[in-house]
Amino acid sequence: MSAQDGPETVSPAADATREASVANRAGARERFEVLAGEHLNGLYATALRLTRNRSAAEDLVQEAMLKAWRSFQTFQEGTNFRAWAYRILMNAHFDNYRKDSRAPEAVQEEVSDLYLYTKARESQDLSEAGNPEVQVLDGMMDAEVRDSLEAMPVQFRAVVLLVDVQGFSYKEAAEILGVPEGTVMSRLFRGRHFLQSRLWEFARDRHFVRGDRP
């Protein structure tokens, strides 16, 4: 027993307490790693679309996960870990974003009222070839969808990522972002309008390129 050699003798009881706390911490870390590991891909994909940059996305996930670990003691078993982790990620992103941007991103961007569907159906060129709505989606490339999403104001983008990409309910998205459910819905719908108007631009450009139009 090395503790008996020095003057600062640690009582066996204190030693046992310390060992127990070390073991608890290791156990907590193991639980945390399993939970965080399960959601890391989703968190990273979300961070990537928020920051639009791979190394910034890695930094954001790392920052969020270290914050989450530090307050993991306050995390109650049985609460939704996934929603909690996304809340920490979103908060970290918006904190950094406020620090970095001198001017706030314009939220009042021109948003078309017309759905992609209506646009496709109205398009003479697409209709001539039959099934315009099928064509407009069939030709869509993943990169175009990602560009359209990333062009969206970040408040809308956050909601579209949570609901459409990660499959959270309106209520969960509201809790994650700390806003009322009505705000989630209006941002989601405006975000989708925005996305669809961008997708339409891609579809129209592609159509011109193919020379289907005089």
Add this chain to the structure above:
Amino acid sequence: MNCEECEKLIWQYLDGELDGVSSGDLQHHLEECRECFSHAEFERQVKELVRRSCGCEQAPPELRERLSRLLRMF
């Protein structure tokens, strides 16, 4: 439910956010109205397209390793 009401609720329906009664009404309308049915189908596909295009990135292995290492330091 008429087409206009259906159009207003289509996104909530596809998001699984309508209560049982409204959802049933809308579903009934979709069974009877070809135009709204194809619109709903289109919106479902757009939602799927967004999910597929924007949610498939994998966290780099270096990030997993770094996190695991950092967690042991804090």
